[in-house]
Amino acid sequence: MIKIETCLTPEILSLHQLEGKIAVVTDVLRATSCMVAGLNAGVNSVIPVIKVEEALEYQKKGFITAGERGGVKVEEFTIGNSPFEHMQEEYHGKDICMTTTNGTVAITEAKKTAKEVIIGALLNVGTVAEYLKEQNQDIVIICAGWKGNPSLEDTLFAGALIHRLQDQAELTDDASFMALAQYQQANGKVADVIQNYASHAKRLSGLKAKSDLSFCAQEDYCSILPILNGEAITIKKN
Numbered sequence: 001m002i003k004i005e006t007c008l009t010p011e012i013l014s015l016h017q018l019e020g021k022i023a024v025v026t027d028v029l030r031a032t033s034c035m036v037a038g039l040n041a042g043v044n045s046v047i048p049v050i051k052v053e054e055a056l057e058y059q060k061k062g063f064i065t066a067g068e069r070g071g072v073k074v075e076e077f078t079i080g081n082s083p084f085e086h087m088q089e090e091y092h093g094k095d096i097c098m099t100t101t102n103g104t105v106a107i108t109e110a111k112k113t114a115k116e117v118i119i120g121a122l123l124n125v126g127t128v129a130e131y132l133k134e135q136n137q138d139i140v141i142i143c144a145g146w147k148g149n150p151s152l153e154d155t156l157f158a159g160a161l162i163h164r165l166q167d168q169a170e171l172t173d174d175a176s177f178m179a180l181a182q183y184q185q186a187n188g189k190v191a192d193v194i195q196n197y198a199s200h201a202k203r204l205s206g207l208k209a210k211s212d213l214s215f216c217a218q219e220d221y222c223s224i225l226p227i228l229n230g231e232a233i234t235i236k237k238n
Protein backbone atom coordinates (compact mmCIF):
# COMPACT_ATOMS: atom_id res chain seq x y z
CA MET A 1 0.00 0.00 0.00
CA ILE A 2 1.12 3.54 -0.79
CA LYS A 3 1.20 5.73 2.32
CA ILE A 4 -0.21 9.21 1.67
CA GLU A 5 0.04 12.27 3.86
CA THR A 6 -1.11 15.78 3.04
CA CYS A 7 0.52 19.04 4.05
CA LEU A 8 -2.18 21.70 3.75
CA THR A 9 0.24 24.62 3.97
CA PRO A 10 4.04 24.90 3.60
CA GLU A 11 4.07 26.59 7.04
CA ILE A 12 3.85 23.12 8.61
CA LEU A 13 6.09 21.31 6.12
CA SER A 14 8.70 20.79 8.85
CA LEU A 15 6.22 18.43 10.55
CA HIS A 16 6.37 16.11 7.54
CA GLN A 17 9.19 13.71 6.76
CA LEU A 18 9.96 14.03 3.04
CA GLU A 19 13.12 11.92 2.85
CA GLY A 20 12.68 8.91 0.56
CA LYS A 21 9.19 10.05 -0.48
CA ILE A 22 7.67 11.54 -3.61
CA ALA A 23 6.43 15.09 -3.07
CA VAL A 24 3.53 16.26 -5.20
CA VAL A 25 3.38 20.06 -5.05
CA THR A 26 0.25 21.90 -6.08
CA ASP A 27 -0.80 25.53 -6.38
CA VAL A 28 -3.99 25.32 -8.43
CA LEU A 29 -4.43 29.13 -8.46
CA ARG A 30 -2.22 29.60 -10.24
CA ALA A 31 1.47 28.68 -10.26
CA THR A 32 1.42 24.94 -10.93
CA SER A 33 -1.54 25.31 -13.32
CA CYS A 34 0.58 27.78 -15.33
CA MET A 35 3.48 25.33 -15.36
CA VAL A 36 1.32 22.40 -16.47
CA ALA A 37 -0.52 24.46 -19.11
CA GLY A 38 2.70 26.01 -20.45
CA LEU A 39 4.68 22.77 -20.62
CA ASN A 40 1.71 21.01 -22.21
CA ALA A 41 1.49 23.75 -24.86
CA GLY A 42 5.21 23.50 -25.71
CA VAL A 43 7.31 25.41 -23.15
CA ASN A 44 10.64 23.58 -22.78
CA SER A 45 11.29 24.02 -19.05
CA VAL A 46 10.40 26.10 -15.99
CA ILE A 47 12.86 27.03 -13.25
CA PRO A 48 11.03 27.98 -10.03
CA VAL A 49 12.75 30.56 -7.82
CA ILE A 50 11.73 32.44 -4.68
CA LYS A 51 12.96 35.99 -5.31
CA VAL A 52 12.31 38.47 -8.11
CA GLU A 53 16.06 39.25 -8.13
CA GLU A 54 16.90 35.60 -8.85
CA ALA A 55 14.50 35.60 -11.81
CA LEU A 56 16.07 38.79 -13.16
CA GLU A 57 19.49 37.07 -13.11
CA TYR A 58 18.00 34.31 -15.29
CA GLN A 59 16.50 36.99 -17.54
CA LYS A 60 20.03 38.29 -18.21
CA LYS A 61 20.93 34.77 -19.40
CA GLY A 62 18.08 34.80 -21.93
CA PHE A 63 15.28 33.16 -19.95
CA ILE A 64 11.65 34.24 -20.24
CA THR A 65 10.59 35.55 -16.83
CA ALA A 66 7.16 34.87 -15.37
CA GLY A 67 5.23 35.40 -12.17
CA GLU A 68 3.67 37.91 -9.88
CA ARG A 69 3.68 39.84 -6.68
CA GLY A 70 0.26 40.58 -5.21
CA GLY A 71 -1.21 38.66 -8.13
CA VAL A 72 0.10 41.25 -10.61
CA LYS A 73 2.89 40.71 -13.15
CA VAL A 74 6.28 41.96 -11.98
CA GLU A 75 7.00 44.99 -14.18
CA GLU A 76 10.34 43.76 -15.57
CA PHE A 77 9.03 40.25 -16.30
CA THR A 78 7.97 38.93 -19.69
CA ILE A 79 4.67 37.44 -18.50
CA GLY A 80 2.59 37.16 -15.32
CA ASN A 81 0.77 34.28 -13.66
CA SER A 82 -2.07 33.52 -16.06
CA PRO A 83 -2.05 30.08 -17.70
CA PHE A 84 -3.14 31.70 -20.97
CA GLU A 85 0.07 33.74 -21.07
CA HIS A 86 2.18 30.62 -20.47
CA MET A 87 0.46 28.81 -23.35
CA GLN A 88 1.22 31.44 -26.00
CA GLU A 89 2.95 30.12 -29.10
CA GLU A 90 5.90 32.51 -28.81
CA TYR A 91 7.04 30.66 -25.66
CA HIS A 92 6.98 27.19 -27.20
CA GLY A 93 10.46 25.68 -26.96
CA LYS A 94 11.53 28.40 -24.50
CA ASP A 95 12.88 28.17 -20.95
CA ILE A 96 10.97 30.12 -18.30
CA CYS A 97 12.13 31.27 -14.87
CA MET A 98 9.15 31.79 -12.57
CA THR A 99 8.56 33.28 -9.14
CA THR A 100 5.19 33.55 -7.38
CA THR A 101 3.94 34.35 -3.90
CA ASN A 102 3.09 30.80 -2.86
CA GLY A 103 3.73 28.14 -5.51
CA THR A 104 7.41 28.51 -6.30
CA VAL A 105 8.16 28.81 -2.57
CA ALA A 106 6.47 25.44 -1.90
CA ILE A 107 8.38 23.76 -4.75
CA THR A 108 11.69 25.17 -3.52
CA GLU A 109 11.01 23.92 0.01
CA ALA A 110 9.99 20.44 -1.21
CA LYS A 111 13.09 19.92 -3.32
CA LYS A 112 15.38 20.31 -0.29
CA THR A 113 14.52 16.85 1.04
CA ALA A 114 12.03 14.92 -1.11
CA LYS A 115 13.28 12.05 -3.24
CA GLU A 116 11.36 13.38 -6.23
CA VAL A 117 9.18 16.44 -6.83
CA ILE A 118 6.15 16.18 -9.12
CA ILE A 119 4.16 19.23 -10.22
CA GLY A 120 0.42 18.69 -9.88
CA ALA A 121 -2.67 20.66 -10.81
CA LEU A 122 -6.26 19.70 -11.40
CA LEU A 123 -5.33 19.97 -15.09
CA ASN A 124 -3.13 16.85 -14.90
CA VAL A 125 -4.38 15.10 -11.75
CA GLY A 126 -5.21 11.83 -13.49
CA THR A 127 -1.75 11.52 -15.02
CA VAL A 128 -0.11 12.27 -11.67
CA ALA A 129 -2.24 9.53 -10.08
CA GLU A 130 -1.32 6.96 -12.75
CA TYR A 131 2.38 7.72 -12.30
CA LEU A 132 2.16 7.42 -8.52
CA LYS A 133 0.38 4.06 -8.82
CA GLU A 134 3.25 2.77 -10.98
CA GLN A 135 5.90 4.04 -8.56
CA ASN A 136 4.20 2.47 -5.54
CA GLN A 137 6.14 4.70 -3.12
CA ASP A 138 5.08 6.86 -0.21
CA ILE A 139 3.76 10.30 -1.06
CA VAL A 140 3.45 13.70 0.55
CA ILE A 141 0.99 16.04 -1.15
CA ILE A 142 2.13 19.61 -0.52
CA CYS A 143 -0.48 22.33 -0.96
CA ALA A 144 0.97 25.81 -1.54
CA GLY A 145 -2.06 27.48 0.04
CA TRP A 146 -2.05 31.25 0.30
CA LYS A 147 0.44 33.22 2.37
CA GLY A 148 0.72 30.46 4.97
CA ASN A 149 -2.97 29.56 5.08
CA PRO A 150 -4.59 26.45 3.59
CA SER A 151 -6.60 27.03 0.43
CA LEU A 152 -9.76 25.34 -0.76
CA GLU A 153 -8.58 24.78 -4.32
CA ASP A 154 -5.30 23.10 -3.31
CA THR A 155 -7.14 20.96 -0.75
CA LEU A 156 -9.54 19.91 -3.52
CA PHE A 157 -6.57 18.91 -5.67
CA ALA A 158 -5.26 16.76 -2.80
CA GLY A 159 -8.71 15.17 -2.49
CA ALA A 160 -8.95 14.55 -6.25
CA LEU A 161 -5.57 12.84 -6.22
CA ILE A 162 -6.35 10.75 -3.14
CA HIS A 163 -9.72 9.79 -4.67
CA ARG A 164 -7.89 8.31 -7.67
CA LEU A 165 -5.35 6.49 -5.47
CA GLN A 166 -7.52 5.32 -2.60
CA ASP A 167 -7.76 1.66 -3.65
CA GLN A 168 -3.98 1.37 -3.41
CA ALA A 169 -3.35 3.77 -0.57
CA GLU A 170 -3.37 4.10 3.17
CA LEU A 171 -4.14 7.63 4.38
CA THR A 172 -1.86 8.32 7.29
CA ASP A 173 -3.12 11.69 8.50
CA ASP A 174 -6.36 13.56 9.11
CA ALA A 175 -5.52 16.17 6.48
CA SER A 176 -5.72 13.47 3.78
CA PHE A 177 -9.17 12.37 5.00
CA MET A 178 -10.29 16.02 5.15
CA ALA A 179 -9.10 16.62 1.58
CA LEU A 180 -10.84 13.48 0.31
CA ALA A 181 -14.07 14.41 2.09
CA GLN A 182 -13.93 17.92 0.63
CA TYR A 183 -13.49 16.50 -2.87
CA GLN A 184 -16.30 13.98 -2.42
CA GLN A 185 -18.59 16.71 -1.11
CA ALA A 186 -17.91 18.75 -4.26
CA ASN A 187 -19.57 15.85 -6.08
CA GLY A 188 -18.18 16.61 -9.54
CA LYS A 189 -18.67 20.37 -9.18
CA VAL A 190 -15.12 21.36 -8.21
CA ALA A 191 -15.15 24.50 -10.36
CA ASP A 192 -18.40 25.71 -8.77
CA VAL A 193 -17.11 25.08 -5.24
CA ILE A 194 -13.91 27.05 -5.95
CA GLN A 195 -15.88 29.83 -7.62
CA ASN A 196 -18.40 30.11 -4.78
CA TYR A 197 -16.26 29.59 -1.70
CA ALA A 198 -12.52 30.02 -2.36
CA SER A 199 -11.02 33.30 -1.19
CA HIS A 200 -8.74 33.16 -4.22
CA ALA A 201 -11.80 33.36 -6.48
CA LYS A 202 -12.49 36.82 -5.04
CA ARG A 203 -8.85 37.86 -5.49
CA LEU A 204 -8.82 36.71 -9.11
CA SER A 205 -12.09 38.46 -9.73
CA GLY A 206 -10.50 41.68 -8.42
CA LEU A 207 -7.55 41.08 -10.75
CA LYS A 208 -9.94 40.58 -13.67
CA ALA A 209 -8.65 37.01 -14.04
CA LYS A 210 -11.90 35.07 -13.65
CA SER A 211 -11.24 33.05 -16.80
CA ASP A 212 -8.04 31.77 -15.17
CA LEU A 213 -10.16 30.20 -12.44
CA SER A 214 -12.46 28.27 -14.75
CA PHE A 215 -9.47 27.10 -16.78
CA CYS A 216 -7.45 25.97 -13.74
CA ALA A 217 -10.47 24.19 -12.20
CA GLN A 218 -10.68 21.66 -15.05
CA GLU A 219 -9.76 18.09 -14.10
CA ASP A 220 -7.70 16.08 -16.60
CA TYR A 221 -7.32 18.80 -19.24
CA CYS A 222 -4.00 17.22 -20.27
CA SER A 223 -1.87 14.17 -19.63
CA ILE A 224 1.64 15.38 -18.90
CA LEU A 225 3.80 14.69 -15.87
CA PRO A 226 6.05 17.64 -14.97
CA ILE A 227 8.95 16.64 -12.74
CA LEU A 228 11.76 18.61 -11.14
CA ASN A 229 15.15 17.65 -12.60
CA GLY A 230 17.83 19.56 -10.69
CA GLU A 231 16.74 23.18 -11.02
CA ALA A 232 14.29 22.81 -13.89
CA ILE A 233 10.81 21.38 -14.27
CA THR A 234 10.37 19.42 -17.50
CA ILE A 235 7.92 16.84 -18.80
CA LYS A 236 8.85 13.29 -17.76
CA LYS A 237 9.18 11.13 -20.85
CA ASN A 238 8.16 7.46 -20.73
Ligand SMILES: O=C(O)[C@H](CS(=O)(=O)O)OP(=O)(O)O
Nearest residue numbers: 030031070071100101102103
Ligand atom coordinates in the same frame (compact mmCIF):
# COMPACT_ATOMS: atom_id res chain seq x y z
O1 LIG B 1 -1.15 34.77 -8.89
C1 LIG B 1 -1.65 34.04 -8.02
O2 LIG B 1 -2.65 33.37 -8.25
C2 LIG B 1 -1.01 33.98 -6.66
C3 LIG B 1 -0.80 35.39 -6.24
S1 LIG B 1 -1.61 35.90 -4.85
O3 LIG B 1 -1.02 35.18 -3.70
O4 LIG B 1 -3.05 35.59 -5.00
O5 LIG B 1 -1.41 37.32 -4.74
O6 LIG B 1 0.25 33.37 -6.70
P1 LIG B 1 0.51 31.80 -6.55
O7 LIG B 1 1.89 31.61 -5.99
O8 LIG B 1 0.42 31.25 -7.94
O9 LIG B 1 -0.54 31.26 -5.63
